[in-house]
Amino acid sequence: MLPSGARMLKVAAGLLAAALVALLLDWYSPSGPPQQLLQGRSFAPEPAPGAEANNLFWLVQVSDLHISQFRGPSRSSDFEKFCTETIDIIQPALVLVTGDLTDAKAKDDIGSDQIEVEWQTYQTVLKRSKVMEKTKWIDIKGNHDSFNIPSLDSVKNYYRKYSAWHKDGSFHYIHHTSFGKYSFICADATLVPGPKRPFNFFGILNANQMEELSLLATESHDSNHTIWFGHYPTSTIISPSPGIRMVMRSATAYLCGHLHTLGGLMPVLHTQHHHGTLELELGDWKNNRKFRILAFDHDLFSFADVNFEEWPVVLVTNPKPSLYSSSAHEPLQRILHSTHIRILAFSPSPIKCVKVSIDGIHLGEAFQVSGPLYVLKWSPQSYSQGFHQINVTVQDDTGKSTTQHHSFTMEENLSLKFGLLSSWILLADHYIWVRVVFALMVIIQIAFLIIFRYLGRPLLKGPLTRAMQTSLSLHILSKTNFFYYFFLLLSLYTVLGPWFIGEMIDGHMGACFSFGIIVDGHFFQGSLTFLIGILQVMFFNIPLMAYLCWCLLLRCQGNCFGSHLYNVKRYHSVPVHLTMVVLFFWQVYSCFFLLQTYGAMAFFLSPLRTWIVGLTLFVVYRSWTMKSSTLRIFTAQMKNNQSS
Template sequence: MYGLRHKYTIMVSVFVIIFLVILANITNFSFLKAEAIYEPTYFNQTINLSMADKSDHLMWFLQISDIHISAFNDPSRITDFKDFCENALKVFKPSVVIASGDLTDGKAANKLTSQEIQKEWVEYQNILSSLNITQHTTWLDIKGNHDNFNLIDLKSKENYFENYSVQGKTNPRSYLYQLKKNGDIYSFIAVDTTLQPGPRFPFNFIGLLDDDEVKVINNIVHQIESSNSNYTIWFGHYPTSCIISHEPNEIRPLIGKHSNGLAYLCGHLHRIVPEMYTLHPEGFLELELSDWKKNRMYRLLAVDHGLLSFIDVKHRDWPVILITNPKHALFLIPYKHDLDVIRQSTHIRLLVFSQVLIEFVKIQIDSQTWTFCQHIDGPLYVAPWDPNAYSTGLHKIKVHVEDVQGRSKYHTQPFSLDGTTLSFGVLPSFVLKTSANTIFKLMFWILNIIILTPLLLLKLVHYRHIARGNNEERKSSTTCTRTCFRKLWNLVSVDRIFWPLVLYQIYLTVGPWTIGYMIENYIGAIFAWGIYVNGVFLPASVTYIYGFMQLLLFQIPLIFVLAHGVDHRIQLYLENGEVSWLSKIRLHVPFIAILTLQFIMVYCVLIGYGILACLICPLHTWATILAIMLWVQALSLLKQHAL
């Protein structure tokens, strides 16, 4: 009896400790704090700007993202990118081209080894230099996570961004570029949030805005304010939801507090959700661009009399149409877009591009008659209108363009002159407005609770039943629910299997998952909460989702497979039956499937991080050995241990 009480006390203590650790992690999430609603001071730099039929106060530029030039996969990425630089840029003649990260792929042919590959960077540089791109436009490139694999610091010999990119030599991280055109100053702020050091795949999926980079960005903002800049465009590789930042230097307030900042442009997520756009409470648009890698997408943007407009375009899809006035109702920015500029305008304005001459451009508002547009200068076409006729509610403007080769394009967009807006999609807003770091943490800790709580409670109940001499739950039952309960009950009754399972899961929350050469020739350790290497801690929150997948695909299936194995052994003792071949197949196949998946993960660690990381890897290698030992234990339980 004393032994049972002692076990009961230990069980309660373990449960309380686990609960407090998990509760401490959950309550520390910034996600649970109320989000502030910012009301930026309205800037009046567009006052007295009359939109008519002139090409003044107009600037357009391009964005391309996630090019992923590869030495091993899909050569058409390179040829299409060269075609874009050689032909599309001649058509658009943009003032600026933003290349927002993942310029190269950094993955070997096996797609498991990740490091910077010089050949890919040479290819990137050769395309831009052979076509003299910098002679025709300003090319603003910035690093993405694939441009930062396996780099201990910026001085690493494999930091090819510094030597082969356009901006790398003078701007190795965040920087400012200012464009002066037609009396206006346009500021472009590149925000580099790649991890330093830069780990290998997949642990640099989330970016980090540290204090040093915040100081650089604050200095840039002060420089902009002193230069009387009219409009500011922010850009980076990671969406703000994929950037770890902490008070008082959180990324969104940092962007939002700058009064003339219009938008933050990014890439990285590769069209996991179409049209990933949103308006943040801090007062700026966030516009994620689909990738070039698979979708061959780029973006045309324009600032026309202070109004930011854009359209995402498929490569070689001509003609391209961008309506700049009236502005798309979905993308109106309160306190920053002056609707009086639209209300007092005399002309509808749009940009039209094609590789050949344009045959005609005509517009239609709502269900009215079509009106032909007049060509003014370059890509600018205009048509007179009376804004007072559309002063309330939502309206639609439709454009029909045809070029001399007979290629025809229709484009429709809603507009509003009284501030009526549309709602962004729920899923895109969720992806861009939440914090991936917080979501990953929640997923990891909640799944820990879901797995551990029932097992520990069932163990407590089991101790109480043993104390009372009640052991009926081990007998065979008929219903599916009772059978499942009986199997779990039998599992928790075997200490030599139950406790290693529980302790392994607890270990995943506190101990190192692997120790090896994390970056170049530097030994480091991966934990649930991040990576330690070369004296630096990287809060690589991808580890949480990695741990979540291990729990989901290994721990949970293993619990049920072992429960079935223990129950199978117990029923043999209780019923003295024989095992058929079909029963043996049903018994062993699920375990073989779990083991196969773990062997694959062990192989991935071996290829990605080397032999040392593979050997010292409790997450996969040791877990595989543990699973085999527990399975052998389950199928060879002696009668005194099973009953």
């Protein structure tokens, strides 16, 4: 039995852990905006969705084209087919291309630069397809479109020359219709100047840019809806208080790309901000050929993420999914007052039938009103309570069919939750937690060094357990001046840098620190640098320290470098050496990456990469050869313990 105090402490710890988990679930799995935070607009119940083809328009989003000179030639050929055939079939009022128009990566897939041929290919597709004559085409920059650009006026800023939009920076575009106006606000967080990869993976907005975006948000207040769009998810944008999400809180949705479905691990990355704004990351065109259709039907917002050349494409605009509903931004009561289910169906072949069922009960076949709009009369009052599921199956004349289904509800107090992982990816400010983790790892390593440095030597009695051996090895390393000061300085230097000095942009010198990069007189605060720092500490600094602790312990047990392979069980020693060799070659590869990315100067002026490779070999050699009073004392102490 545990003492009562220990039991109470255990219960308290359990309750605290449960509270933290509940808080995380509530914060990162939003089921809808807290009503006390929202100052929603008042919407009239009319006009309600009916049988007429009115109060409706749709648009398309595509992202991360990565048109490349060296890889994936089908990216551009498929994209041209998309611009000619897909756009002709869908006939959107507007197309948003949310960044990374070109790949801008060298043939070795390591270096980065703006490659004019890629931009010319992109522009050729636009001109040859005449897509800009068919629809409003708005294309913005991504981080790849900003690699290695010293200034916006640079001749390397090919975006100004070859894109359809041409204009750098954030902007406000208004789409006018007979039933109102709709605002589209671009948040451009790309870095200026733009360093080479990978240090513009996070976007940055300064105070002036945030003020500009606030003014654009104010301009859009009289629009029916406001859609924000950009390349970076908000979780990868560094912005000053009150933060980018607060500035866009009046928006119905924020559209972005950049994360590429995380290599297929997260094919759907959607969530909702706590002020009701949806954040909808779109999978890439590069490998997945994704695009998105969005619609405003009687000011009800809906969308579908679809794959290129997978027909028919189906989008149910009424009733809309409850998961993606926001009473603060949409007139949801219009669903209850509607007279018809409304469906957009697209296919290169004529649509043969559109079958509709709710809760497994077949309601009938929708009929075509005009263009892609199909409607079916219904009685929404029959579904006024609880959740219901609508299924729509569309079949074309070639026999191809697509089924779309989602849950809907008429009750505003009912809601569904977004996935915890996708919400964490899109809602967490990742540049903050990587700073915290990096700082904690370095502090813990330094704390171990200092604590064991000033702890008294342990008294050895009897056989050494694993815990005793670990403690003893830390004592040996920390009390040996050479190794103590080496790891203390290594830890401090990892924090304070500079990691390397070189051409962050061709012809422009800069320096990389854990807390940010300096390039051509501009400072960009740390983001990805902290993540790289975490990897450096986790996979090299700490393992090297642990490895040397183990080597010094073996020495004090009377082993030399060759003899320990026979005196110590090989299945213990060989894996330890092999692990350290693998991590050492990882460090060597990082030097090669530095050389290929930033050139010879950065390679030679890199204490944390190139220099540490040589120093590692030296300190490992010293661990097996150096003679010191500390090592003699511990060796004698261990011999006495073995003899007794």
